[in-house]
Amino acid sequence: MFQKTRIWEKSDSPRMDAKFFSSRHDHILVYAKNIDTVEINRLSTTEVPSHYNKTDESGRRYYLKPLRAMGAEDDRASRPTLYFALTAPDGTEILPVRADGSDGRWRWSRERIDENPELLEWVNGRKGWAPYYKIFADTSTGTPPETLWRHEEVGSNRTSKIEMTQVFGGDKSFDTPKPEALVQRVLQIGSVEGDLVIDSFLGSGTTAAVAHKMGRRYIGIEYNGTAYSHCYPRLKAVVDGEQGGISRAQNWHGGGGFKFYELAPTLIVKDKHGNPVISGKYNAQMLVAAISKLNGYAYAPDADVFWKQGLSQAGSFIYVTTEYLTAAQLDDIARELPEYERLLICAPAFDIGLGKRYENINIRKIPQSVLDKCEYGADNYNLNIVNPPELDEEEWEDCEDA
Ligand SMILES: C[S@@+](CC[C@H](N)C(=O)[O-])C[C@H]1O[C@@H](n2cnc3c(N)ncnc32)[C@H](O)[C@@H]1O
Incomplete structure (x- = not known):
């Protein structure tokens, strides 16, 4: 399905800098992978449309x-x-x-x-x-959404600028914010409470803020500083019950929460000789989490046993080390590992023959063990690591100043 909807913005006069026509509306494109399975919600009507032109005795x-x-x-x-x-x-x-x-x-x-x-x-x-x-x-069970949405109903670019000022004060401008009522209508039509909404261009966070107030679950993705300067503080304000945008219409008074993640940097980079090596941006914990994940293990460090850092679904453990692994170290670990348990060790280098020394211990080389699962050279590398690094106070301030 593909449909264009117009948002009509009333202004006092046409834009005088227009060379040909003065544009007074935006477009929304509606797509569906399979139109046969599409369900569009009707809009509930509080005002009775004018074509209900008769009134009975009651x-x-x-x-x-x-x-x-x-x-x-x-x-x-x-x-x-x-x-x-x-x-x-x-x-x-x-x-x-x-x-x-x-x-x-x-x-x-x-x-x-x-x-x-x-x-x-x-x-x-x-x-x-x-x-x-x-x-x-x-x-009547509501009206089907129409293709012309007036600014009185869904707001305009001016409305969204006012909403931005309400949430952030006057100092946080954003070029292309959408009014909350507009996103509210999109979510009314295309989702019900509890549905998952994704906006991969989150910008100032409007979709997430509206989804939160409307009881939808949501994922927002943003690769720019506005993730810190706009999305995060805006969603915090929503959770605290801010009263801008659609809050009154949704009877929103705060509550709920959200998680804020950073994507990890690329795990493997090339050194000056062109060889793949682990990126210096990874600290020990991030590295263990990343290599565990790429090998199919859940990162779950054992508080007492240093070499039990993750667990696979099959019940096998993983140990990731950046040190050279010697036969003596391996023997120490093997003594503690019961025969019925299995262990994968990832290390940058190890003594010859270690891989075959124990039946229930497998050894792989870093980074070769994960090379085929990696992308290179992209700082927005799509690796979801456990416990992503949190920004400290100073970094937050940097973002806010940006
Ligand atoms: C037009 S704005 C979104 C406006 C937003 N809907 C709002 O109302 O605030 C587009 C956003 O997408 C972000 N963006 C563009 N390409 C991206 C990408 N590949 N991954 C994540 N974000 C991206 C830009 O940084 C920008 O903030």
Whole structure:
């Protein structure tokens, strides 16, 4: 599915610097991998749309739809049982007749008509009496979203700038923030509470902030300083119950939480001779976590046994060391390892023959053991390490100043 929606921004006058046309709207593109499985939520209506132009005796607004079927398969032959006479208020018998004079059919069966007389209304028009049925505003299940979204409903670029100022004060500008109400509408249409929302271009954090207030789970990704200067403080404010944006509409008063991760730098770099080596950006803990993960182990250091640093699903342990591994060291470890347990040791170098010394101990060379699982030279390398490094006070301040 692919659809364009326009966000209309009202301004007092056209942009005078426009060379040809002054653009007054943005676009949202809607995609689906498979349109057959797409479900679009309808928007609940608090205001009754103007086409509900009639009011019954109890004040309920409704509009009338012809009882005669119209469109595809509206002829008698398609549904013969829905062709029958109804009695108009003046006693005349009325049959469903198509515009071309041929036999048509009703939308409802005779039983349904008999059971719901209060929903029928007769109109005496140019062509005589015709039955209609009532559609009430308060029983409608909401309206399908339309392709034109007005700034009164979803905000505009100006709204989002004001929202930014509310959250951050005047000193944190961001070029392309979206208004919260706009993202709220997108999430209303495309998700329900508890769904997972992802924004891989988080910018100032609007999607995450709105998702949080709307009870959605979310993942936001941002590779720039705004992750620290905007997303983090904004989400903290949301958790603390900030009252900007859609907070009032969502009856938001704070709560919940979020986790903030940094992607690890690339694990392997080339040295000056072009050989792959472990990046100097990795400290010991990061290295163990990374190599454990790349070998299929969960990082879980044992408080008492230094060589039990991670565990595989099959119940095997992993030990990662940056030191040369000698036969004597291996023998020490082997003495402590029961025969029924298995251990993988990753080391940069080791004595010849160690790999075959013990049946239940496997030894691999770093970095060769993980080379085929690595990317090179990218600082946003996609390796999720356990316990990512936290920024210290000074680094936070640097980010905030940025
Ligand atoms: C147009 S802004 C997003 C605005 C955001 N929706 C808001 O309302 O605040 C796009 C953001 O995507 C970020 N970005 C661009 N390429 C990226 C990438 N490959 N990975 C992560 N973030 C990226 C940019 O740094 C920028 O902050």
